[in-house]
Amino acid sequence: MLLGTVTTVKVLICATILYVIISIIFGLMRVSKNSVIQGVATVYIEFFRGTSLLVQLFWFYYVLPFFGISLEAFTAGVVAIGMNFGAYGAEIVRGGILAVPKGQWEGAFALNFTPAKRMKNIIIPQIFPIILPPAANLTVELLKATALVALVTVVDLTFEAKQINAITWLSAQCFGTALLIYYIISRFFLVPFLRWLEVLAARKVGKDRI
Amino acid sequence: MNAEWRWDFAIEILPQMLLATLNTIMAAGIGYAIAAIVGLLFLLGQRTRFKIINIINREIVEFIRSTPLLIQLFFVYFVLPQFGITLSAWVCGMITIGLHFGTYLSEVYRGALEGVPKTQWEACRALNFTTFYTYRRIVLPQAFPIAIPGMGNYLVGIFKDTPLLSTIGVAELFHAATAVGGYHYRYLEPYTIVGIIFLILSVPAAMGIRKLESSVNKSQGKVKN
Numbered sequence: 001m002l003l004g005t006v007t008t009v010k011v012l013i014c015a016t017i018l019y020v021i022i023s024i025i026f027g028l029m030r031v032s033k034n035s036v037i038q039g040v041a042t043v044y045i046e047f048f049r050g051t052s053l054l055v056q057l058f059w060f061y062y063v064l065p066f067f068g069i070s071l072e073a074f075t076a077g078v079v080a081i082g083m084n085f086g087a088y089g090a091e092i093v094r095g096g097i098l099a100v101p102k103g104q105w106e107g108a109f110a111l112n113f114t115p116a117k118r119m120k121n122i123i124i125p126q127i128f129p130i131i132l133p134p135a136a137n138l139t140v141e142l143l144k145a146t147a148l149v150a151l152v153t154v155v156d157l158t159f160e161a162k163q164i165n166a167i168t169w170l171s172a173q174c175f176g177t178a179l180l181i182y183y184i185i186s187r188f189f190l191v192p193f194l195r196w197l198e199v200l201a202a203r204k205v206g207k208d209r210i
Numbered sequence: 211m212n213a214e215w216r217w218d219f220a221i222e223i224l225p226q227m228l229l230a231t232l233n234t235i236m237a238a239g240i241g242y243a244i245a246a247i248v249g250l251l252f253l254l255g256q257r258t259r260f261k262i263i264n265i266i267n268r269e270i271v272e273f274i275r276s277t278p279l280l281i282q283l284f285f286v287y288f289v290l291p292q293f294g295i296t297l298s299a300w301v302c303g304m305i306t307i308g309l310h311f312g313t314y315l316s317e318v319y320r321g322a323l324e325g326v327p328k329t330q331w332e333a334c335r336a337l338n339f340t341t342f343y344t345y346r347r348i349v350l351p352q353a354f355p356i357a358i359p360g361m362g363n364y365l366v367g368i369f370k371d372t373p374l375l376s377t378i379g380v381a382e383l384f385h386a387a388t389a390v391g392g393y394h395y396r397y398l399e400p401y402t403i404v405g406i407i408f409l410i411l412s413v414p415a416a417m418g419i420r421k422l423e424s425s426v427n428k429s430q431g432k433v434k435n
Contacts, residue, residue: 050416051408054373054384059405062397140276147278151377158281171288179277179285186276 004160005181011074011146011156012185015081016139022086023135027093028119041090048087054148056080061152077149085142092134096127128201136194143186157181220399223390227403230386235411237300237382238369241307245368246361248312253319271313279310280374287378303375311368318360322353355426362419366412373404383407 029041048056061076071079100123108118150158161178165171255267274282287302297305326349334344376385387400 046413046416047409050413051405052370052373052384055401055405055408058384058388058397059401062391063401066398144276144278147280148374150280158278158284161281162284165284165288171285171292175281175285175289178281179273182277182281183273187272191276 001157001160001164001177001181004155004157005185007074007154007156008146008158008182009185011078011081011149011154012143012190014078015085015142015146018078018082019085019089019138019142022082023089023093026086026090027097030090030094031097045087045090048084049091053080053084053145054151056084057148057152073149073152073154077146077152077154081142081145081149085138085145088138089135092131092138093127095134096131097123099130100126126205129198129205132194132198132201136191136198139194140186140190143182143190147182215398215402216396219394219396220403223400224403226390227383227386227400227407230381230383231407231411233381234369234372234383237303237307237372237375237380238365240304241311241368241372242365244304244308245311245315245364248308249315249319252312252316253323256316256320257323271316274310274313279306279371280377282306282310283374283378299375299379303378303380307368307371307375311364314364314367315361318357318364319353321360322357323349325356326352355429358426359419359423362415362422366415366419369412369415370408 026041026044029037030045032038032041057077057080060071060080061073064071064076104122104126105118108122113122146156147158150156150162153159157178161174165174168174252267252271255263256271258264283303283306286297286306287299290297290302330348330352331344334348339348372382373384375382376388379385383404387404391397391400
């Protein structure tokens, strides 16, 4: 089971990195003035939020090979989770960008910053304290979603629990332990880490909230 | 095995899939109804005066929220029979979904209650209303509109989590797709159709909720910018 836990953590880390990258890219595309770019991002977000993660996962794993793209179970799992949560994250990023006070935009405009510089130096540093709390929730959701990769044969914590259950029939112990491990990962590792990030981001823009 | 999309096959399996969709919708509906009630219970546990119940309640909610629905399903499905309670997959699935999303809905309710300005409570106290009357006539009518978007989102959320039920053998849409795919050894069409059906059902629902949200905001005199 501990081996499975390592895989779960691996999936968690890889998928988190992927989803953060995707959400930033699509979040920025979503606020773009170019309607084509914005349209692409909207379609992507609606598509991935509109369908179930499990369906996407199976699609990536079982259907893509028909098109000649064979993904390993682990890769398929990470990509599916990353892309699904990227869609949710993109909406958070969009909300964060829109929540930056208008004065900041106008100030940057008045100082004659280029749009790229305005984004990079003024807006983006300020969105972190806004988006981190919802993003933290999303990351906890992601931890829970990693359990689904067991269904496409990734040997993670859930898979191990199922396997051991099938051999020993000690269901209460197997699934109880698995539940506890997920709880411990989330409560004592993931959540404190995310809180620490939030404090860090708040301090960086000079808002000492906590 | 070729990668081509076969229309005849897709059309052949479509009636079967649509039938299973009804099951999915039913599962989501029942699960949601249970979740709404369970959410109320958790809310009560949270607002009661006894500190010890508050603490226990919070730990239970935290635990359910931070563990995967999938394992909870397995837990309920495989462990309860060991204690002599044998439930069908349907009942297990509904209970688990109800409990899982009940914790989320209790947070929505709590947020809505706290969204009612404190002055409203104070005014009721000043007018010497009973607690029951305060809730019924003053607080709940104001809290309900605040809760609508959150509740709607979780309705869509439950709908999208129903495929998990297929893992314990509930015959819903995703289960049907896997069965059909396994039978004909063609997964392209079934899974794609499932994706499309989900998209068709949940995108309009999400849009409707967004519209509802903005109309609620407007009716409360809050204009979103």
